[in-house]
Amino acid sequence: MGSLSFDPATVPILAVALITWGGVLLYLVRLDLLTRRVEDEVRAHEAQRAELSASHDDVSGRA
Amino acid sequence: MLFNIIIGLWVSAGLVLGFAMPSADNLVKTPIAFFHVPMAVSMIVAFIVSGWNGARWLKTRDARHDSLSLAFAEVGTACAVIALITGSIWAKLNWNSYWNWDPQQVGIVATLLTYAAMFALRGATEESDKQRDLWAVYAIIGVLAAIFWTTVLRRLMPSLHPDKPLFESNGLFKFALWFNVIGYVMVITRLAQMRARLETALARAREWQWEV
Numbered sequence: 001m002g003s004l005s006f007d008p009a010t011v012p013i014l015a016v017a018l019i020t021w022g023g024v025l026l027y028l029v030r031l032d033l034l035t036r037r038v039e040d041e042v043r044a045h046e047a048q049r050a051e052l053s054a055s056h057d058d059v060s061g062r063a
Numbered sequence: 064m065l066f067n068i069i070i071g072l073w074v075s076a077g078l079v080l081g082f083a084m085p086s087a088d089n090l091v092k093t094p095i096a097f098f099h100v101p102m103a104v105s106m107i108v109a110f111i112v113s114g115w116n117g118a119r120w121l122k123t124r125d126a127r128h129d130s131l132s133l134a135f136a137e138v139g140t141a142c143a144v145i146a147l148i149t150g151s152i153w154a155k156l157n158w159n160s161y162w163n164w165d166p167q168q169v170g171i172v173a174t175l176l177t178y179a180a181m182f183a184l185r186g187a188t189e190e191s192d193k194q195r196d197l198w199a200v201y202a203i204i205g206v207l208a209a210i211f212w213t214t215v216l217r218r219l220m221p222s223l224h225p226d227k228p229l230f231e232s233n234g235l236f237k238f239a240l241w242f243n244v245i246g247y248v249m250v251i252t253r254l255a256q257m258r259a260r261l262e263t264a265l266a267r268a269r270e271w272q273w274e275v
Contacts, residue, residue: 004083004235010094014082017094018075025071028253032067035257035264042264049271 070249077101077243084239093156099149101243102142103171105251107213109139110178110206112255117202120195127263129195132202133185134258138251139209140178147171158223167224170212177208 006014081097116132119125150168151161162168181201188194217224 003085004080005085006083010082013094014078017078017082021074021078022071025067025074028070028250029064029067031257032064032253035260038264039260042267045271046267 066249066253070246070253073242073246074250077239077246080239080242084236093153095149095153095156097239097243099146099153100240101247102146102149103213104244105247106139106142106146106174107209108248109135109142109251109255110202110209112252113139114203114206117199120199126195126266127259129198130259130262130266131255132199134255134262135251136178136181136202136205137258138255140175140182142247142251143171143175143178147175154223163223165223166217166220167213167222170216173212174209177205177212181205 077097078094081094084094084097113132113135116128116135119128120132147168150171154163154165154168155161181198184201185194185198188197
């Protein structure tokens with residue numbers, strides 16, 4: 001069974017891999033925040049529509 | 064956000080671990096092993112979850128399951144492309160050729176073609192519920208095809224792919240491999256969830272369009 005060790009030749013590749021993964025992760029977080037914002041806007045729009053619909057029914061009922 | 068932080072740290076640790084590992088028996092040492100194999104496993108996991116959500120759509124008629132099924136199929140296809148590319152690089156190191164007509168290589172290309180056909184068929188149907196019903200059936204058949212192409216075919220024919228060195232090597236190898244598999248499965252789950260949430264929001268917006 002071998003032990004853990006770094007080959008000096010692959011350390012720069014590891015650095016590039018970690019930087020690339022960091023970039024991908026930041027983009028993932030940005031997409032996550034964007035998704036939350038879209039969901040919040042959809043929910044707000046639906047609530048507004050439900051409110052408008054209820055007030056419209058109320059006016060129709062009085063008429 | 065906490066899940067994103069966990070994913071970030073987990074995958075970073077997995078990368079470092081992959082680069083620090085000694086070589087496996089009968090294989091050229093390369094950190095790609097700890098990216099290629101987890102990608103192939105993540106692909107199968109994504110396709111299984113896609114098929115499962117397809118079946119859930121047929122049972123519950125909840126559009127979220129259809130969105131999840133589609134999202135996991137897309138992410139699984141991306142994993143298949145990455146597994147194919149990294150596998151070719153590793154094949155060059157081990158067997159001196161990027162393409163060896165190995166059953167595993169042929170199988171992953173066949174899986175990609177299967178899912179490409181499924182996406183084309185989904186796109187060819189306009190009506191929403193019919194599209195979702197057909198997709199659910201495709202997703203269930205697709206995962207069976209993917210399992211056949213990537214795990215059964217190599218056992219029916221002689222393959223250059225070693226059966227045991229990675230999964231049944233010493234404890235350190237198994238740990239590094241499964242650590243990376245769990246990390247990338249978390250990444251694809253996060254991606255597919257976001258894709259499905261956006262698809263659900265889009266479906267709601269389309270409903271307003273029809274109401275107006």
